[in-house]
Amino acid sequence: MLVKTETQPGYFGHQAASHQDVPPVCDFAFPGAIERMGFTNSYPLDTEIYGEEEPAQYLYKVVSGAVRTYKILENGRRQIAAFYVPGDVFGLETRDEHALSAEAISQSKLILVKRRDLIALASHDNAVARLLWTLTAAELRRTQDHTLLFAMSADQRVAGFLLEMAERLLTDDEVKLPMARRDIADYLGLTIETVSRSLTHLENSAAIKIPTSRRIQFRDYAALGRLSA
Amino acid sequence: MLVKTETQPGYFGHQAASHQDVPPVCDFAFPGAIERMGFTNSYPLDTEIYGEEEPAQYLYKVVSGAVRTYKILENGRRQIAAFYVPGDVFGLETRDEHALSAEAISQSKLILVKRRDLIALASHDNAVARLLWTLTAAELRRTQDHTLLFAMSADQRVAGFLLEMAERLLTDDEVKLPMARRDIADYLGLTIETVSRSLTHLENSAAIKIPTSRRIQFRDYAALGRLSA
């Protein structure tokens, strides 16, 4: 549960099908009709998508690549709030200005939809209004789960992080991490050294295997789950 | 910004007045018409309002007293997610089950509104739909700010916490804390001893004065702000 995230609409069961009459362009979380209101844009590695306190003009959906949102604290530390991978939606701000900055972690292709248009649409299309709510709610859930990680030890945080990534990126019992150790460290509130050591612990305890630093093979979910608990 | 929270509707300026035609029973965050759909209930000190994984039946607004939401981790630690004081709304869950438990921190009076009724209303009243979204968004913002605290030192977390409380509870340069040290510790991811020591540091540095353990007088906001930064 802790590492469960949910990007799909449909928390309210009977309402989930509200967009199914429109053939979806993408597999989930936001429907074709809305995507077609937007356009595609590409971002090279480590480029800014938007900055903190910039006006929030767009809602973004990841087509390919990956994105981090973060904030630089006055003490110089960077806290990463979330990672977004293909299918995820981000940038749906609640005020007119972004609370966080966003950067492409790797060469990324995004769909951008004008926030103003969406809000206007939501004011007479109830399904759109519900979608905006649902997306915000999913983000809230994800952020709450993130908070819980901070009550745990370094090894537990890393295990929890891996399970979160596995849920979103697993293919053939392996995850190709889109982010560097520094990003993982800044997401978990640890140093890169500690992240590295924790990964080594997990490998030594036969929970995972690390053929290369970006590839994590899952050997023993139960062990990871026990740790992340 | 870090400790800024916002319970009032109206992120979108021109939309904020959508409920003003109904005379509000309470001062802010959710309008009289909706409150009248609900009823009042009282909870003694330290009693459960709802438990994790219970069906989410109601939305709650604090009339008097105070509430904490939290989760008990498998390692036995309790992570407090948020505190709610008079005027605050909580319990607006995204799925059909609560993600967190809620308890009254002190003798509390709450207004309860049936979640199902609200969602039904939202499906044809656009202003209600926007309100639900706005409330969820405010909660997201609050949770994001909470996450940032974990990137800081103990003294900084405590200073940040005090500023957050000041924003919501300040009268005459003094805050009457509704919660015990243990609650503060579990909110900040520290021990009660460390919270106590940090408060002493802040008092020694003349930023605050602590006439009794529940009363905090603010002497030097700049110093607190500098710390919490």
Place this chain on the structure above:
DNA sequence: CGACCATTTGATATGGATCAAGCGATGTGG
């Protein structure tokens, strides 16, 4: 092949946890 940068590994330092005592308010019974 060689330079560069990310990652891992090693040695040491430290902030906050833990363990343990003291203190101060509140309440109870004599």
Place this chain on the structure above:
DNA sequence: CCACATCGCTTGATCCATATCAAATGGTCG
């Protein structure tokens, strides 16, 4: 009204997980 128990908080002493500092390794790209 005062001993005395209780409970929450503060203060003190020590320990430990993780940070920090430093070096070695390895993968990538010219």
